[in-house]
Amino acid sequence: xxxxxSVISIPRLALSSLAHPAPEVxxxxxxxxxxxxxxxxxxxxxxxxxxxAYGGPNDExxxxxxxxxxxxxxxxxxxxxxxxxxxxxxxxxxxxTTGHDDGGAPKTYAEGVLVRALLPLDGIKTMRRRRxxxxxxxxxxxxxxxxxxxxxxxxSIEQDGLPLKNATNVWVTQPIKxxxxxxxxxxxxxxxxxxxxxxxxFRLKDMSSN
DNA sequence: GTCAAGATTAGT
DNA sequence: CTAATCTTGACG
Numbered sequence: 001x002x003x004x005x006s007v008i009s010i011p012r013l014a015l016s017s018l019a020h021p022a023p024e025v026x027x028x029x030x031x032x033x034x035x036x037x038x039x040x041x042x043x044x045x046x047x048x049x050x051x052x053a054y055g056g057p058n059d060e061x062x063x064x065x066x067x068x069x070x071x072x073x074x075x076x077x078x079x080x081x082x083x084x085x086x087x088x089x090x091x092x093x094x095x096x097t098t099g100h101d102d103g104g105a106p107k108t109y110a111e112g113v114l115v116r117a118l119l120p121l122d123g124i125k126t127m128r129r130r131r132x133x134x135x136x137x138x139x140x141x142x143x144x145x146x147x148x149x150x151x152x153x154x155x156s157i158e159q160d161g162l163p164l165k166n167a168t169n170v171w172v173t174q175p176i177k178x179x180x181x182x183x184x185x186x187x188x189x190x191x192x193x194x195x196x197x198x199x200x201x202f203r204l205k206d207m208s209s210n
Numbered sequence: 211g212t213c214a215a216g217a218t219t220a221g222t
Numbered sequence: 223c224t225a226a227t228c229t230t231g232a233c234g
Contacts, residue, residue, distance in 0.1 A: 062217085088218050089218095193215090
């Protein structure tokens with residue numbers, strides 16, 4: 001993506017596609033582009049290649065499982081909002097809230113999709129790691145890990161709770177490619193100790209070696 | 211009040 | 223394997 005064909009011209013994701021349980025939405029976000037202009041207005045963007053679903057009444061690994069707190073309150077927003085949280089005190093991770101259309105009523109439980117990896121498409125020269133020897137994100141190499149996704153796009157707690165619609169500086173496009181079942185690997189989630197049995201991790205195949 | 215664990219990552 | 227570093231829940 002450069003020059004004439006900018007990610008800015010790609011239509012945004014229809015919010016109605018988020019009005020479903022997180023495990024249903026998570027695979028459908030593969031191929032969508034997460035776009036940010038938080039870094040001095042420069043566009044940084046990448047295609048979502050890995051997601052995980054969290055939430056609902058029975059997911060013990062969900063931050064919302066034990067109710068609303070100051071940290072996770074955005075997770076309880078209606079579908080179509082960003083929930084950004086600080087992980088291990090040092091990283092940020094970004095989720096997109098999902099759920100049934102409740103007419104704006106408060107959700108009884110939190111639900112959303114964690115963005116775990118991107119294929120960088122735009123603003124790659126602007127992407128910077130906060131730590132590490134090589135601070136750059138090499139072009140066309142996968143940006144893997146939820147903490148890396150937010151570093152690459154300059155997403156922090158300032159974007160927590162923002163709506164996808166009328167978003168100020170972060171948004172999601174419609175899918176730029178449609179994937180079939182065989183393109184997606186479905187496994188258990190990473191880095192959790194509870195509700196480990198759920199197959200709620202969705203990855204595009206043939207990207208792991210990239 | 212103390213303490214341990216956590217949807218993580220980089221360096222040894 | 224361990225450090226870095228913040229929030230939460232359990233305990234008392």
